[in-house]
Amino acid sequence: MTSVFRRLSRFYRPYLWWLYVSLALLVIATALGLVYPYLLKTIVNQVIMAGHYKELPLLIAGILVAAFLKDIFNFLYQYLGQVFGAKSGLDLRNALYRKLNTQSFSYYDQVHTGDLMSRMTADLDAFRMFLAFGINNLVNLVLTIVFGIGLMVSMNGWLALVIACLMPILAVTAVRFDGQLRPTYRRIRKTLGTLNSGVQETIMGMRTVKSFAKEDREIIKFTDRNDSYFDANMGATHLWKKFFPFIEFIGNFGVVLILFVGGLLVMHHKGLNLGDLVAFLSVVWSLIWPLSNLGFFLNNLTQAVAAGDRLLEVLEAPDELASQGGKHEAQILGQVELERVTMQYGAETVLADVSLTAEPGETIALVGLTGAGKSTLVNLLPRFYDVHSGSVRIDGVDVREWDLQTLRNQISVVFQEPFLFSTTIFSNIAYGNPSATMEDVRRAAEMADAAEFIERLPEGYYTLVGERGLGLSGGQKQRLALARAILMNPSVLILDDATSAVDMETEYKIQQDLERVMKGRTTFIIAHRISSVKRANQILVIEQGRVVQRGTHDELLQQTGGLYRKIFDMQFQDFESVTQSASGFGGIAVSGGGGGHE
Numbered sequence: 113m114t115s116v117f118r119r120l121s122r123f124y125r126p127y128l129w130w131l132y133v134s135l136a137l138l139v140i141a142t143a144l145g146l147v148y149p150y151l152l153k154t155i156v157n158q159v160i161m162a163g164h165y166k167e168l169p170l171l172i173a174g175i176l177v178a179a180f181l182k183d184i185f186n187f188l189y190q191y192l193g194q195v196f197g198a199k200s201g202l203d204l205r206n207a208l209y210r211k212l213n214t215q216s217f218s219y220y221d222q223v224h225t226g227d228l229m230s231r232m233t234a235d236l237d238a239f240r241m242f243l244a245f246g247i248n249n250l251v252n253l254v255l256t257i258v259f260g261i262g263l264m265v266s267m268n269g270w271l272a273l274v275i276a277c278l279m280p281i282l283a284v285t286a287v288r289f290d291g292q293l294r295p296t297y298r299r300i301r302k303t304l305g306t307l308n309s310g311v312q313e314t315i316m317g318m319r320t321v322k323s324f325a326k327e328d329r330e331i332i333k334f335t336d337r338n339d340s341y342f343d344a345n346m347g348a349t350h351l352w353k354k355f356f357p358f359i360e361f362i363g364n365f366g367v368v369l370i371l372f373v374g375g376l377l378v379m380h381h382k383g384l385n386l387g388d389l390v391a392f393l394s395v396v397w398s399l400i401w402p403l404s405n406l407g408f409f410l411n412n413l414t415q416a417v418a419a420g421d422r423l424l425e426v427l428e429a430p431d432e433l434a435s436q437g438g439k440h441e442a443q444i445l446g447q448v449e450l451e452r453v454t455m456q457y458g459a460e461t462v463l464a465d466v467s468l469t470a471e472p473g474e475t476i477a478l479v480g481l482t483g484a485g486k487s488t489l490v491n492l493l494p495r496f497y498d499v500h501s502g503s504v505r506i507d508g509v510d511v512r513e514w515d516l517q518t519l520r521n522q523i524s525v526v527f528q529e530p531f532l533f534s535t536t537i538f539s540n541i542a543y544g545n546p547s548a549t550m551e552d553v554r555r556a557a558e559m560a561d562a563a564e565f566i567e568r569l570p571e572g573y574y575t576l577v578g579e580r581g582l583g584l585s586g587g588q589k590q591r592l593a594l595a596r597a598i599l600m601n602p603s604v605l606i607l608d609d610a611t612s613a614v615d616m617e618t619e620y621k622i623q624q625d626l627e628r629v630m631k632g633r634t635t636f637i638i639a640h641r642i643s644s645v646k647r648a649n650q651i652l653v654i655e656q657g658r659v660v661q662r663g664t665h666d667e668l669l670q671q672t673g674g675l676y677r678k679i680f681d682m683q684f685q686d687f688e689s690v691t692q693s694a695s696g697f698g699g700i701a702v703s704g705g706g707g708g709h710e
């Protein structure tokens with residue numbers, strides 16, 4: 113438990129003085145609470161028993177002043193405690209978000225968005241609440257007990273002994289309760305994470321859910337997860353149910369015992385008068401509330417530890433940026449070499465012994481069946497993943513020695529399923545270079561053959577696109593993503609099936625424009641359509657992670673029996689058969705092997 117607080121201390125240490133001042137005020141507020149029993153004792157002994165009613169207004173005024181002062185100090189210590197929690201929470205939230213932004217691709221292969229969201233919100237809040245209220249509550253409890261016992265001992269040793277006998281029972285119960293509560297709260301946090309992941313996934317995939325009419329199945333899945341969350345919460349409720357009445361019983365039993373023993377002492381004049389007994393009882397009452405909340409306060413602590421643990425799992429995950437080199441160049445030339453590269457995801461070898469050299473300005477195409485390892489290969493250039501053996505060099509320098517930001521600023525990747533932010537088309541294109549002017553954005557859009565459709569939209573470049581680009585066609589999204597990459601003026605451009613959703617004519621236009629833009633720079637194209645790759649300087653055919661053929665389009669076509677020739681023949685036949693049967697529809701742009709048309 114202490115290790116969680118120690119490891120998170122850098123977030124609250126700078127604000128500890130808020131907590132210290134708050135605790136000092138808390139001590140004063142608690143001490144002021146001790147004035148009541150004395151005033152009560154005086155009222156009973158000197159006013160009621162002795163009949164000196166003239167002193168009553170003064171004593172009542174004393175009680176009012178003490179109550180007023182106590183309230184002021186209570187307010188101040190709680191306020192400062194909250195400032196302490198809020199400031200620490202702010203830093204922690206920023207650090208978590210920063211950390212999420214520096215996590216590697218492989219990290220995101222493993223985590224669930226919903227679970228991360230619940231760590232960023234519910235877990236962070238549980239930890240923050242403990243800093244804001246929990247510490248003060250626990251200290252308040254300890255102070256109340258210590259002051260209360262001190263007061264009771266000073267009033268009457270025998271009665272204090274009676275209460276002292278009950279204390280260990282309370283302490284043992286509270287500790288046992290906390291031990292049972294801890295795993296239960298861990299389960300609550302975990303099931304909440306799973307619940308959130310499910311909701312987030314279903315909302316993201318709602319179109320798929322609906323198109324398969326699987327709403328009912330999703331509802332059942334959600335209900336199951338919701339039930340698990342409910343069960344976990346009920347588990348905690350059951351524990352509370354057992355604990356609470358027991359504590360209350362002990363408290364009330366204590367009061368009865370004091371009445372009994374104290375009553376006997378008063379009746380037999382054994383060193384206790386009625387005023388002492390009333391004062392003593394008021395101390396016992398003042399202890400019952402904090403003691404019966406002992407479980408609640410411990411539970412805050414338990415929750416904070418469980419939540420802190422989950423925050424630390426994010427914060428202490430290995431840092432991607434920590435492993436980068438420092439080489440920085442204003443301009444990468446774009447020479448790319450892979451030497452005997454092997455790459456694995458876990459135990460699965462996805463690339464084996466792959467070598468290639470691309471000179472600046474060359475276009476390299478990667479062709480192969482689905483799952484062959486093409487994306488894996490290009491993902492190694494901007495270091496989305498690292499090789500297991502061999503090396504990837506840019507301008508003769510291993511990518512691991514480059515400064516990661518330099519590398520990624522100059523290698524632009526366009527994915528098959530581009531992600532668009534829910535903002536304007538302008539901001540989406542200018543994402544990599546926020547200082548870009550409208551002129552820059554328009555030029556990039558023209559090269560990506562996107563300008564025409566953008567300008568047809570009523571608000572042009574200022575059209576807001578929906579979440580993940582909803583409202584745009586697949587081909588339009590791809591063209592915006594392409595424009596975004598072109599705007600970066602990259603030395604190496606990677607098109608990972610990036611024009612699969614545009615028609616062949618548009619793709620041809622884009623490629624011609626790209627040839628102009630990418631002059632002197634290097635382009636990697638992954639495509640399923642032979643038509644997209646045939647102008648490349650080098651075509652690599654990948655099969656099960658190995659380069660099985662390489663050469664130009666003409667060279668590869670000569671290799672009868674090779675995979676390239678087979679793919680070509682298949683697509684050519686497809687094209688013939690489809691154009692023949694579709695000739696009555698004015699001709700359809702056909703994409704073989706997985707390509708589509710807009």
Ligand SMILES: Nc1ncnc2c1ncn2[C@@H]1O[C@H](COP(=O)(O)OP(=O)(O)OP(=O)(O)O)[C@@H](O)[C@H]1O
Nearest residue numbers: 221457462480481482483484485486487488489609
């Ligand atoms: N992040 C990942 N974690 C684990 N395995 C992965 C990951 N990405 C890809 N793979 C696996 O690696 C293999 C190669 O995948 P890759 O995406 O490189 O193929 P590809 O040739 O680009 O396929 P496609 O043409 O369908 O995009 C596949 O078996 C795939 O399941």
